[in-house]
Amino acid sequence: MTAEPAAPTINTAVLNHFHGWEGTVPSGFFAYFLGNRSRADYWAFPEDIRRLYDRERFETFSGPSLDDNIFDWLILLEAVVEARDEFTMVALGAGWGRWLVAAALAVKQLQPIPCRLIGVEAEPTHFQWMLEHFRDNDLDPADHHLIEAAASGRSGRAWFYCGKPASWYGQSIIHDRALDKLAGEAEVEYNNERARLVRTVDLAEVTEGRRKIDYLQMDVQGAEHEILAAAPQILDRKVKRVLVGTHSTEIEAELRDLFGSLNWRCQYDVPINGNVVVDGVAVTLGDGVQVWINPSI
Numbered sequence: 001m002t003a004e005p006a007a008p009t010i011n012t013a014v015l016n017h018f019h020g021w022e023g024t025v026p027s028g029f030f031a032y033f034l035g036n037r038s039r040a041d042y043w044a045f046p047e048d049i050r051r052l053y054d055r056e057r058f059e060t061f062s063g064p065s066l067d068d069n070i071f072d073w074l075i076l077l078e079a080v081v082e083a084r085d086e087f088t089m090v091a092l093g094a095g096w097g098r099w100l101v102a103a104a105l106a107v108k109q110l111q112p113i114p115c116r117l118i119g120v121e122a123e124p125t126h127f128q129w130m131l132e133h134f135r136d137n138d139l140d141p142a143d144h145h146l147i148e149a150a151a152s153g154r155s156g157r158a159w160f161y162c163g164k165p166a167s168w169y170g171q172s173i174i175h176d177r178a179l180d181k182l183a184g185e186a187e188v189e190y191n192n193e194r195a196r197l198v199r200t201v202d203l204a205e206v207t208e209g210r211r212k213i214d215y216l217q218m219d220v221q222g223a224e225h226e227i228l229a230a231a232p233q234i235l236d237r238k239v240k241r242v243l244v245g246t247h248s249t250e251i252e253a254e255l256r257d258l259f260g261s262l263n264w265r266c267q268y269d270v271p272i273n274g275n276v277v278v279d280g281v282a283v284t285l286g287d288g289v290q291v292w293i294n295p296s297i
Contacts, residue, residue: 010070010074010268010276010277010278010279011074012074012278012279014074014077014078014081015063015064015074015077017077017081017110018033018034018077018106018109018110019109020033020034020060020061020062020063021033021034021035021060021061022058022059022060022061023035023058023059024056024057024058024059025037025053025056025057025058025059026056027053027054027055027056028040028041028053028054029053029136030043030053031059031061032061032064032098032102033061033063033064033065033073033102034061034102034105034106034109035061035105036098036101036102036105036137037136037137038096038098038133038136039129039132039133039136040053040054041166042096042129042133042165042166043166044166044167066278066279066281066283067283068283068284068285068286068287070278070283071243071268071270071285071289071291072099072217072243073102075215075217075241075243075267075268075291076089076099076102076103076106076215076217076243077106078241079103079214079215079240079241080103080106080107080110080214080215081110082214082240083107083111083113083214084113085113085114086113086114086115086116087103087107087113087114087115087116087214087215088115088116088117088118088210088212088213088214088215089103089115089116089117089118089213089214089215089216089217090118090119090120090206090207090213090215090216090217091117091118091119091120091217091218091219092120092151092206092216092217092218092219092220092227093120093121093151093218093219093220093221094119094120094121094126094130094146095121095126095129095130095169095219096126096129096130096132096133097117097119097121097129097130097133097134097146098133099217100117100119100130100134100144101133101134101137101139103115103117103215104117104137104139105137116144116145116210117139117144117145117146118144118145118146118147118206118207118210119144119145119146119147120147120149120150120151120201120206121146121147121148121149122148122149122150122160122162122171122198122199123160123161123162123163123165123171124148124162124196125162125165126165126169126171127146127148129165130146131146134146147201147206148198148199149198149199149200149201150173150198150199150200150201150223151200151201151202151203151206151218151220151223151227152173152200152201152202152223152226152227153202153223153226153227153229153230154200154202154230155199155200155201155202155204155205156199156200157197157198157199157200158173158174158197158198158200159173159174159176159179159180159190159195159196159197159198160172160173160174160195160196160197160198161174161190161193161194161195162187162193162194162195162196163193163194164193169219170221171221172220172221172222172223173200173222173223174190174195176190179195185197202227202230202231203227203228203230203231203234203235204231204234207234207238207239210238211238212238212239212240212297213238213239213240214240214241215240215241215242215243216239216241216242216243217242217243218242218243218244218245219245219287220245221247222247222248222251224244224245224246224247224251224255225251225254225255225258228242228244228255228258229254229258232258232261232262235262235294236262236294236296238297239294239297240293240294240297241291241292241293241294242259242290242291242292243289243290243291244289244290244291244292245287245288245289246271246272246287246288246289246290247272247287247288248272249271249272252269252271252272252288252290255290255292256269256290259290259292262294263295264292264293264294264295265292265293265295266290266291266292267291267292267293268289268290268291269289269290269291270285270288270289270290271288272285272286272287272288273285273286273288274288274289
C-alpha cells in the first residue's frame with residue numbers, strides 16, 4: 001500500500017495569471033473572486049451574514065478567500081492555464097455548479113477558447129439551482145451538458161438522499177438492499193430523511209464523445225473510489241487532472257493505490273481535517289483533498 005505523503009507546500013503562483021473582479025453585486029447575491037455570482041438562498045447563512053446580502057453593494061476582490069475551498073480554486077485555474085484549443089471540465093456532485101461557472105469565467109478572462117462544462121448532480125433542487133446559476137452568470141445551460149443523476153460506478157438507478165438543499169450538500173447514494181424491494185415507490189422516508197430513486201451515470205457515460213477532459217472534480221460523498229476504480233482505462237486515456245474530495249481514510253488509501261497503479265503523479269494529498277499553510281495563512285480542511293495528474297496527456 002502506498003504510504004501517505006507529508007503535508008504539501010501550497011503553490012499559489014497560478015493566481016498571477018488572473019485578476020480579481022470588481023463591480024456591483026445585486027441584492028440577494030454573493031460574489032466570488034472572478035465575479036461569479038451566486039444566490040444567497042443557495043446557502044443557509046446565519047441571519048447576521050444573510051442580511052449583508054440583502055442590499056446592492058460594490059465589491060473588490062484581490063484573490064480567492066484563503067479557506068477550505070482554496071484547492072478548488074488553484075487546481076481549476078491551473079487546468080485552465082494549461083488548456084490548449086479548448087477546455088473541458090467535469091464536475092461530479094456539482095451542487096449548484098459554482099465551480100463549473102468559475103471555470104467558464106476563468107477561461108473567458110484568460111484565453112478565447114471553447115469551454116465545455118459537464119455537471120452531474122442528483123439532488124433535484126440543487127440541479128435546478130445549477131441551471132439557474134448558469135443563467136445568472138450569462139451562461140446558457142443548453143450549451144453545456146448538465147445531467148440530473150448521481151455519479152456511480154455503473155449507469156442505472158439507485159436510491160439517493162435528497163432535501164434540505166440550502167443546509168445540506170452531503171447527499172449520497174444509499175446502499176441498502178431493503179430499499180430495492182420497494183416496488184413502485186419513487187420517494188420514501190429513510191433514516192428520517194427523504195430518499196429518492198434516481199438515475200445513475202458512470203464515467204464512461206459522462207465522458208462519452210469527449211476526447212479529453214482537462215479537469216475532473218469530484219465531491220461525491222463516499223463514492224469516490226467506486227466511480228474511478230470502475231473505469232481506470234477511461235481515466236488513463238482521457239483525463240488530464242483529477243481533484244477528489246475524500247470522505248474516509250479508507251477511501252484515501254484506496255485512491256493512492258489506484259492512481260499509483262496507473263503511475264499518475266500526486267500533486268497534493270491532504271487527509272480529512274488536514275492543515276495546510278497558504279501564503280502564510282493556516283487553513284484547516286473539512287473533506288480531504290487528493291489531486292492527481294496524468295503524465296501521459
